[in-house]
Amino acid sequence: MANKVINILDTNIRSSSSLNRGAWTADEDRILAQYIDKHGPRRWKSLAIRSGLNRCGKSCRLRWLNYLRPDIKRGNFSDAEQDLILRLHRLLGNRWSLIAGRLPGRTDNEIKNYWNAHLRKKAKLMEKLPAFSTAIQVEMIKETEESGDGDHEMSYGDDEEDEFFDFSTKGTYGLDWVKTFLELEEDP
DNA sequence: AAATGCGCCAACCGCGTGCGC
């Protein structure tokens, strides 16, 4: 409840003040990047004030995470990435941050946009294809669990050490629930 | 050439959660 009030106030402050909104300029990007380089990407509210950027903290955070971060991968999604997104979405639904966690250099926002723009239709189409059955997906998961060396066709290069379906960075997600999910789904 | 429609993507918004005091 208290949080709700704070959030409403926050929103009111943002909408009523003369804070910059909309697209970021190259100058703003430079200032933000320089400030973060010096002080690190945290305390966004005070960062926004101290850096001299006439932006709210949220806006700064989003700009950094989705655009300025040095490890961001720009450009088109590869076929492998598309395939991975399709499969992960089938398993996880709109859990964009989780999906993004499996695609190094891609942000949740980027994946969400890409899904809405390109893959949603594709996914609907694939749902109708018997070849893309959940049975195959279960096999894929078993395969991943059994091969502990991470040697998978969806590997993203030599520096990709994580296992394909390892969600350990987001808590204690095992794979059992995924299997359960798929089994339930197959049972009409 | 101008008007209109549409798709894409950056950015915004509201809400929930976690943490420190």
Added chain:
DNA sequence: AGCGCACGCGGTTGGCGCATT
């Protein structure tokens, strides 16, 4: 235990550019 704050997430919006009429 309750409060304030910072942060993260997912849905939505707005604007730009391209295609079509």
